[in-house]
Amino acid sequence: MPAATPAPVVLALAAALGSSVVTDAAALRDAQADKSGHRSAVPPLAVVAARTVAEVQQTLRIASAHGTPVVTRGAGTGLAGGAIGSAGEIVLSTLAMDRLLEVNAADELAVVEPGIINAALNEQLAPHGLWFTPDPASRAISTVGGNIATNAGGLLCAKYGVTRDSVLGLTVVLADGRLLELGHRSVKGVTGLDLTALMVGSEGTLGVIVEATVRLRRLVPGITPTIGAYFADVRAAAAASAAVTAAGIRPAVMELVDAASLDAIGALLGLPLRERGAAYLLVQTDGAAAEAEAAQLLALLAAAGGTAELTTDAAEAARLLEVRRAMHPAMERLGTTLIEDVAVPRSALPAMFDAIAAIERKYGMVIPTIAHAGDGNLHPNFVFEGPDVPEHVWQAADEMFQAAIALGGTLTGEHGIGLLKRRWLRGELGDEQFELQQQIKRVFDPAGILNPGKVF
Amino acid sequence: MPAATPAPVVLALAAALGSSVVTDAAALRDAQADKSGHRSAVPPLAVVAARTVAEVQQTLRIASAHGTPVVTRGAGTGLAGGAIGSAGEIVLSTLAMDRLLEVNAADELAVVEPGIINAALNEQLAPHGLWFTPDPASRAISTVGGNIATNAGGLLCAKYGVTRDSVLGLTVVLADGRLLELGHRSVKGVTGLDLTALMVGSEGTLGVIVEATVRLRRLVPGITPTIGAYFADVRAAAAASAAVTAAGIRPAVMELVDAASLDAIGALLGLPLRERGAAYLLVQTDGAAAEAEAAQLLALLAAAGGTAELTTDAAEAARLLEVRRAMHPAMERLGTTLIEDVAVPRSALPAMFDAIAAIERKYGMVIPTIAHAGDGNLHPNFVFEGPDVPEHVWQAADEMFQAAIALGGTLTGEHGIGLLKRRWLRGELGDEQFELQQQIKRVFDPAGILNPGKVF
Structure with missing residues (x-):
């Protein structure tokens, strides 16, 4: 316990939940940050490391009674x-509720905490x-x-969908328990x-997910051919990737790495990657047509100016994968x-790279x-010194968001709004949808x- | 115009929208029914056959001003x-707004009215x-x-998803226009x-869809093998279909027809189908592995007691398809x-057929x-005389819904709640989710x- 007198809500939680309520300084400090690099100015009152649905319900009942905000958290890997x-x-925290409750191969589903x-x-x-x-x-x-x-998105969404497509059912605890x-x-x-x-x-704004029934797929049999291709510039690589989609091929993985990224990756790995080109495209195919598609891709990428293997x-x-993973x-x-x-x-990838170059x-x-x-x-990386994002970086990011939206896209493909993109949410949604979303939030x-203070 | 004085809302609509407002008796009568066989007791005031987004907006503004309910309708094929x-x-009616506004092969999307x-x-x-x-x-x-x-669902959902998975964006007119x-x-x-x-x-309860951006797929190349298999009883056919899923094969189509259906279909087609078996399973595979999967399926269905071709x-x-289509x-x-x-x-199909047999x-x-x-x-068909569903049929249907829900399923897989299943909605959702859904409806x-009166 910290030296100061605990808040009444913390005392009530501790009385009800005992050792699940954690208030040591290290735990509170951990809960102030995620993988975005952002850190809150002041630690939270306590971390409840729930072990059961009943503990989640009790936490929310007590928090509701005290009018105390609740931030639901998993592994803290958000961006x-x-x-x-x-x-x-x-x-x-629901991190300790980590059981696989059921695997049902006949129905291709699992029930998980x-x-x-x-x-x-x-x-x-x-x-x-x-x-x-979801990957x-x-x-x-x-x-x-x-x-x-x-x-969450990942590397396989064009072929295998986003997380939403894999969720059949959810058990949720509402704000009042x-x-x-x-x-x-x-x-x-x-x-x-x-x-x-x-x-x-919904990023923790509507309820706390305590159980999920998810769709599964059969593991894809057969080999997974891998192609690495270098291009003279990022626009050529982007055009090649758009040509892959336009040719009717859905690779399992298709990742693009630009010149500045190759510089940094080459330095890390001690490899002269930039001698090979100024952009890198990594492609994998899978399934029954994997080899035929890979052969077709190899020809297509070469025709698009790539040096492909x-x-x-x-x-x-x-x-070949290491370049991307680094x-x-x-x-x-x-x-x-x-x-x-x-x-x-996808057809706007070259235009989006142009927009990023203009912002640079x-x-x-x-x-x-x-x-x-x-x-x-796209994941453009803004690099700076110190813990806080400088305002000129946010200005550059703002121009990038506007460019993406103008191209028919969105300011977040898979990371979410959280704290860091709140100020742009209304701009993308428009006033009327923004108000509507807030009203739906209030229903829950x-x-x-x-x-509170996240997303909306 | 009917003989009676038109309602003020109809006069206002006619003044604003002219010939898009239809009040002839035949049009009103058509709008009283859909493909469910159900017909409302009294015709609506008018049909607005909107041709533009602006007409939809005007209709809703005028209806809002008059407090008049609006039923959005397409082709009237609902069940x-x-x-x-x-x-x-x-x-x-949005039936006249029927343009394909854009096809974008590079992005695998279309924009439609x-x-x-x-x-x-x-x-x-x-x-x-x-x-x-969506099929x-x-x-x-x-x-x-x-x-x-x-x-909407259809025949291909296990392999190609439900309609929701194909919708990227929507333009919607709210109740106030x-x-x-x-x-x-x-x-x-x-x-x-x-x-x-x-x-x-959302079945017309939240807003009027006036434009949709939908995901497309490439047409699946290659041949589509078709298998027809007869079984000694419906349980064996259901078990065989569950075994197909359990074996890790996702056919494009897998349809099951029971004995009473085969009786009626045989009579219609003048074919002695029942001599071949008391249940029929129709399976199609597609894609690069189509032929290999079909060969595997043929062996699997024979091992499960089927006479398959x-x-x-x-x-x-x-x-082979005609049997199902009839x-x-x-x-x-x-x-x-x-x-x-x-x-x-899917693993509960045999149990659900048992439940239907018990209700029979x-x-x-x-x-x-x-x-x-x-x-x-499953689509169990209740057959009766006259236009109205007899109460004992609803009682039997009620037991069927309870059985499906008890097996982890739902009372409507793809047709919706509409008018006909309203009285069961709260039972499946539970009181709390039912209230929450109504509150969300009120936000929109x-x-x-x-x-009004549909779904909720």
């Missing part, structure tokens, strides 16, 4: 500040020949509950409004990174950018205790 | 009474090598707007609450039909049933003029 605790708030790590779930599913397709880059460290709360069962175990179901879909991506050898493939550690060596997340229609020139900055090119989802949470 | 007009109501017929859209997409996957059995006569308003743009043109996007998904399946010949395939006309010869629509997890015995009735077996979606439509 938008959506699960950051701050002054006067309770952080409700929210704290289960995405990769851990997939490890437990593999012996059944099954697979939970955020954070899969080794992020929870399924967090994936659902942010409608009531339990709600949404959805069903059948593939189809149209009984009333689709509150399951509404809950996916194809392999089905695991060690060779790992080498992006995040390469950025961390440069300074503090704000990883942005715009999405555009205008602001005199370098914006290393990678893209889930198969989805039209009339007192406004669920993740 | 739950969701678009039926009644006393004191305006029926707002709501009145476009599903099959007509697909005819226009085919030359581009593209395809809108309700009504596709030749139902509109895309209606497909979206009901989150305001225009709302939801979603985006990119594959990904998590900006705020997912109101696009909420609107899908496989063909890749178009005329032979048509003969279901609806075969039912129409028997009397008035209430087509029910429960869905269960208890009520002394025959319930011909077909199933989208790949999705776990505070005066309650949008399709």
